[in-house]
Amino acid sequence: xELSTSPLALPFPEMPSIEGVTLRVxxxxxxxxxxxxxxxxxxxxxxxxxxxxTQSACxxxxxELGREQIKEGxxxxxxxxxGNSNAFTGHRGAExxxxxxxxxxxxxxCAPTQVFVSSTGVIGVPLPKDRAREGVANVLSAQPCGxxxxxxxxxxxxxxxxxxxxxxMIGDTRTELCGIxxxxxxxxxxxxxMLGYIFTDADIAPAxxxxxxxxxxxxxxxxxTVDGDTSTSDTVLAFATGKAGHARIENWDSPGxxxxxxALTDVCRQLAQLVVRDGEGASKFIAVQVSGANNDESARxxxxxxxxxxxxxxxxxxxxxxxxxxxxxxxxxxxxxxxxKLSIGFGGVWAARNGVPVEDxxxxxxxxxxxxxxxxxxxxxxxxxxxxTVWTCDLTHGYISINADYRS
Amino acid sequence: xELSTSPLALPFPEMPSIEGVTLRVxxxxxxxxxxxxxxxxxxxxxxxxxxxxTQSACxxxxxELGREQIKEGxxxxxxxxxGNSNAFTGHRGAExxxxxxxxxxxxxxCAPTQVFVSSTGVIGVPLPKDRAREGVANVLSAQPCGxxxxxxxxxxxxxxxxxxxxxxMIGDTRTELCGIxxxxxxxxxxxxxMLGYIFTDADIAPAxxxxxxxxxxxxxxxxxTVDGDTSTSDTVLAFATGKAGHARIENWDSPGxxxxxxALTDVCRQLAQLVVRDGEGASKFIAVQVSGANNDESARxxxxxxxxxxxxxxxxxxxxxxxxxxxxxxxxxxxxxxxxKLSIGFGGVWAARNGVPVEDxxxxxxxxxxxxxxxxxxxxxxxxxxxxTVWTCDLTHGYISINADYRS
Numbered sequence: 001x002e003l004s005t006s007p008l009a010l011p012f013p014e015m016p017s018i019e020g021v022t023l024r025v026x027x028x029x030x031x032x033x034x035x036x037x038x039x040x041x042x043x044x045x046x047x048x049x050x051x052x053x054t055q056s057a058c059x060x061x062x063x064e065l066g067r068e069q070i071k072e073g074x075x076x077x078x079x080x081x082x083g084n085s086n087a088f089t090g091h092r093g094a095e096x097x098x099x100x101x102x103x104x105x106x107x108x109x110c111a112p113t114q115v116f117v118s119s120t121g122v123i124g125v126p127l128p129k130d131r132a133r134e135g136v137a138n139v140l141s142a143q144p145c146g147x148x149x150x151x152x153x154x155x156x157x158x159x160x161x162x163x164x165x166x167x168x169m170i171g172d173t174r175t176e177l178c179g180i181x182x183x184x185x186x187x188x189x190x191x192x193x194m195l196g197y198i199f200t201d202a203d204i205a206p207a208x209x210x211x212x213x214x215x216x217x218x219x220x221x222x223x224x225t226v227d228g229d230t231s232t233s234d235t236v237l238a239f240a241t242g243k244a245g246h247a248r249i250e251n252w253d254s255p256g257x258x259x260x261x262x263a264l265t266d267v268c269r270q271l272a273q274l275v276v277r278d279g280e281g282a283s284k285f286i287a288v289q290v291s292g293a294n295n296d297e298s299a300r301x302x303x304x305x306x307x308x309x310x311x312x313x314x315x316x317x318x319x320x321x322x323x324x325x326x327x328x329x330x331x332x333x334x335x336x337x338x339x340x341k342l343s344i345g346f347g348g349v350w351a352a353r354n355g356v357p358v359e360d361x362x363x364x365x366x367x368x369x370x371x372x373x374x375x376x377x378x379x380x381x382x383x384x385x386x387x388x389t390v391w392t393c394d395l396t397h398g399y400i401s402i403n404a405d406y407r408s
Numbered sequence: 409x410e411l412s413t414s415p416l417a418l419p420f421p422e423m424p425s426i427e428g429v430t431l432r433v434x435x436x437x438x439x440x441x442x443x444x445x446x447x448x449x450x451x452x453x454x455x456x457x458x459x460x461x462t463q464s465a466c467x468x469x470x471x472e473l474g475r476e477q478i479k480e481g482x483x484x485x486x487x488x489x490x491g492n493s494n495a496f497t498g499h500r501g502a503e504x505x506x507x508x509x510x511x512x513x514x515x516x517x518c519a520p521t522q523v524f525v526s527s528t529g530v531i532g533v534p535l536p537k538d539r540a541r542e543g544v545a546n547v548l549s550a551q552p553c554g555x556x557x558x559x560x561x562x563x564x565x566x567x568x569x570x571x572x573x574x575x576x577m578i579g580d581t582r583t584e585l586c587g588i589x590x591x592x593x594x595x596x597x598x599x600x601x602m603l604g605y606i607f608t609d610a611d612i613a614p615a616x617x618x619x620x621x622x623x624x625x626x627x628x629x630x631x632x633t634v635d636g637d638t639s640t641s642d643t644v645l646a647f648a649t650g651k652a653g654h655a656r657i658e659n660w661d662s663p664g665x666x667x668x669x670x671a672l673t674d675v676c677r678q679l680a681q682l683v684v685r686d687g688e689g690a691s692k693f694i695a696v697q698v699s700g701a702n703n704d705e706s707a708r709x710x711x712x713x714x715x716x717x718x719x720x721x722x723x724x725x726x727x728x729x730x731x732x733x734x735x736x737x738x739x740x741x742x743x744x745x746x747x748x749k750l751s752i753g754f755g756g757v758w759a760a761r762n763g764v765p766v767e768d769x770x771x772x773x774x775x776x777x778x779x780x781x782x783x784x785x786x787x788x789x790x791x792x793x794x795x796x797t798v799w800t801c802d803l804t805h806g807y808i809s810i811n812a813d814y815r816s
Binding site for chain 2: 054055056057058059087088089090092122123124125227228229230232308309310311314315317318320323324325327328329330331332333334335336337338339340342352355356357394395396397399400401403404
């Protein structure tokens with residue numbers, strides 16, 4: 001099945017090279033296709049690493065190993081396999097990953113734990129060790145390539161290549177951040193999954209990089225949803241080569257820490273939103289802004305309940321300002337709420353305030369807003385200061401077609 | 409939009425009358441339609457009442473009042489309004505309910521709190537008091553009717569009338585249980601919701617009836633899902649007239665308590681399954697059997713995670729034995745699980761055992777099973793003795809059509 005490009009796609013941005021980061025791609029042919037499906041990122045000595053991983057209780061070997069590796073905070077290489085997630089494959093899957101780590105570390109003269117491996121694609125089929133061995137040998141000697149080639153090579157059912165760029169001034173030094181991501185929601189046919197990577201030439205101590213990534217994740221990747229299905233392989237890794245030459249950022253007191261944190265969060269937000277824009281069957285990009293909650297985390301949960309509700313998502317697909325369905329979704333979130341203080345709006349127009357429909361509510365501007373491709377849905381709980389924004393897409397016939405009509 | 413009858417519909421069963429229960433229906437014309445939409449159930453003096461209600465934080469006035477009324481445990485009447493849920497209507501909605509309670513209680517010479525009111529349908533529009541007053545006046549003097557008429561009158565977007573019958577021997581006395589229910593999943597266009605009522609001539613003390621209903625609910629209504637959207641009005645009420653003439657059942661030590669509890673659970677399970685069979689767009693009825701969990705509640709949560717997963721539901725709609733998606737859903741449930749002890753089967757055939765695909769797995773009988781309308785999906789977690797069964801339906805283009813293609 002050939003998927004057409006999402007109507008919400010954005011063009012791949014101009015992105016600079018990052019000193020200490022070299023990209024290469026090769027064909028391992030993990031599936032019967034003729035495309036690059038093996039990505040190798042070489043990282044200079046002294047690169048700090050941080051990562052966030054799926055909460056799944058059935059995570060892949062790659063995720064289990066990554067959770068351990070990240071504790072050491074040091075990276076020299078990233079390998080991404082596309083077409084096979086290697087999840088639910090028992091000891092045979094683990095052997096394939098360990099083989100890759102050994103092969104790359106031997107070539108590079110580093111520790112195996114400095115080689116991070118991600119895999120994405122079909123589940124339950126061990127990654128073929130022979131193809132991996134040959135593919136890795138090829139990719140180690142391949143010519144360097146650009147960001148868009150790498151973004152294409154890590155993709156599976158994505159309909160467009162996804163990248164984002166940011167920069168931060170640290171003292172007088174300009175640092176760059178470049179990220180690539182793949183995913184069509186948390187999910188896709190054959191369990192394709194969200195994998196994201198951010199590279200920077202900034203010099204950040206590993207523990208602080210992890211702290212910053214955790215913070216960025218809470219406001220970005222953890223605030224998107226396509227259908228609430230969490231994959232076994234979701235991974236976001238951040239690598240900082242330190243080549244920019246400024247004094248190392250050790251903690252919040254280091255000069256430039258705030259600027260870098262803001263840039264990292266911005267790049268993560270761009271990447272996260274690109275995944276939603278490629279959500280399966282998506283025709284509308286929806287920002288759910290929640291305010292007046294008990295606290296920020298409560299606001300995020302309410303936002304996710306609204307964003308995951310099939311009734312809300314189908315209503316927006318149908319361009320129907322059905323705020324009753326939003327009330328329902330708020331009510332089921334399991335978070336503190338007061339029916340008689342709840343307000344709901346679309347495109348900046350309140351449809352209901354303080355628990356009752358707005359008198360003389362004019363639906364015309366709302367109907368016009370809902371015809372667009374970028375939808376703003378506002379929920380004010382009216383009980384506190386907590387706020388969060390969650391991004392999602394609508395639920396359409398396209399989603400059913402991709403996931404039910406075609407056998408994977 | 410005229411919905412065609414669900415392919416999973418069952419014929420309305422033969423159901424006996426219950427002594428002390430008289431059914432009547434009338435036209436209140438809560439919407440622009442010409443059908444019975446107001447149901448009145450008269451209950452004899454001394455009727456015990458019990459109820460379970462939605463967990464929604466934005467519940468309707470009817471639910472809020474019902475939660476209070478049930479503490480007294482005594483009922484003389486039930487009024488059900490169809491076409492308007494009266495939810496999210498503030499004080500005007502509350503006035504309409506209080507008016508109905510006053511009008512009925514005055515006529516019957518009982519306390520207003522002995523009159524239970526449910527409403528289902530559009531949200532955000534206060535129940536029109538004039539139509540309610542006239543409708544109630546009409547229904548109080550209407551001729552008695554049968555179960556199927558009442559089941560039709562409480563329905564909104566349901567595609568077939570739903571009833572279930574059971575009986576229990578209490579000593580030498582045969583008691584009857586009759587139930588009716590409406591709902592097309594937890595959800596439907598315009599927030600139609602699940603309302604269920606069980607009537608019996610058994611003599612059960614209110615507190616014990618409540619205990620039995622809680623227990624039955626945990627194994628039945630709380631184990632169904634169509635799309636995970638919880639309504640603001642979900643209500644299940646049980647009424648026991650005591651007319652059968654046996655010694656009152658006060659607790660588990662009373663003769664017949666076990667038999668009655670079993671019959672009540674059986675009727676509740678039948679009713680709950682009928683709602684799934686009328687799930688919006690449903691083409692397959694799916695039983696998710698979970699075993700080997702830490703405990704029964706954990707098993708239920710895992711079952712609901714599987715049953716609510718859009719990926720699992722679309723895979724079954726596509727007749728695809730995609731057990732990788734089941735692994736994903738188990739992993740995201742947030743419950744204890746061990747990837748390497750997990751087993752998954754369809755129609756009695758294991759596809760994966762102990763964390764790896766079954767060698768020489770023969771998909772032919774599974775493919776045949778998935779072509780049918782009744783699907784068995786088995787998940788064994790392999791870590792404990794907890795078990796539960798959850799019922800759901802598949803996710804099809806029909807769901808999208810009902811909820812997005814037509815404005816409600």
